[in-house]
């Protein structure tokens with residue numbers, strides 16, 4: 001969903017509260033000036049970003065009965081940081097769910113980077129870094145039950161679909177005919193496990209930005225694939241069922257452990273609530 005943002009609101013400072021000492025920093029540029037690694041556990045550096053309520057909701061039921069990002073936590077200051085994180089990526093990792101939402105017109109946005117003067121500095125950053133104007137896209141899908149994402153294809157982006165070992169042949173053929181690359185992963189019915197880790201490494205991208213929901217996140221966490229987690233926590237509680245946190249699925253056989261790398265306090269969150277922007281880096285298992 002598009003946001004209107006006043007430039008003065010964006011330039012208000014936030015406070016770095018960890019690590020010490022406490023310091024003021026402009027919100028605008030916060031994540032663009034922090035060069036992310038280009039190497040992760042399995043080759044590419046893999047990072048994710050969520051906006052969540054204080055009670056851990058990343059999605060709540062909307063009036064149509066679908067789950068969607070809560071309007072009470074989504075906010076332009078988080079959106080700006082999401083765009084900056086996408087600015088450093090050469091590949092976005094998405095899911096079949098997103099492409100269905102894109103077709104239905106209910107997706108939060110076409111995959112960043114946004115257009116217009118608000119995001120011109122991010123495009124300039126990419127140009128100087130030798131990155132394509134828009135990151136390519138990898139899609140995890142078992143069902144292949146989505147139409148070719150025309151808005152993304154029209155932007156000239158490479159779209160790779162990672163799926164299980166026996167995809168529906170007609171759906172795979174239709175996607176390939178539209179220009180998508182369909183890659184079945186050997187030995188798994190749905191994308192996951194070491195097969196997924198190896199496939200992502202073999203794609204030869206350096207920074208992969210995960211923009212999926214909690215079920216794909218669970219798959220990635222089970223393989224300890226996420227090097228850094230960026231979390232925006234809006235200091236407001238929402239309740240709501242079913243509960244949707246950043247990671248949903250069976251108990252992980254081994255916990256995914258992280259350490260806080262930084263935390264910023266933003267006094268100007270939605271409706272006067274404060275919010276924090278945190279980065280957590282994965283501990284080596």
Ligand SMILES: NC(=O)c1ccc[n+]([C@@H]2O[C@H](COP(=O)([O-])OP(=O)(O)OC[C@H]3O[C@@H](n4cnc5c(N)ncnc54)[C@H](OP(=O)(O)O)[C@@H]3O)[C@@H](O)[C@H]2O)c1
Nearest residue numbers: 050051058067068095096097140141142143212213215216
């Ligand atoms: N607050 C936030 O920051 C934030 C961020 C992201 C998402 N969300 C919200 O989270 C909500 C839930 O998203 P979601 O339920 O669609 O979750 P998801 O984890 O994004 O996607 C689930 C889909 O991924 C595909 N998939 C492929 N391989 C998979 C695997 N191994 N494990 C799990 N899924 C696999 C499946 O697609 P196929 O059916 O095509 O096989 C499945 O439908 C949405 O409302 C979204 O807006 C919030």
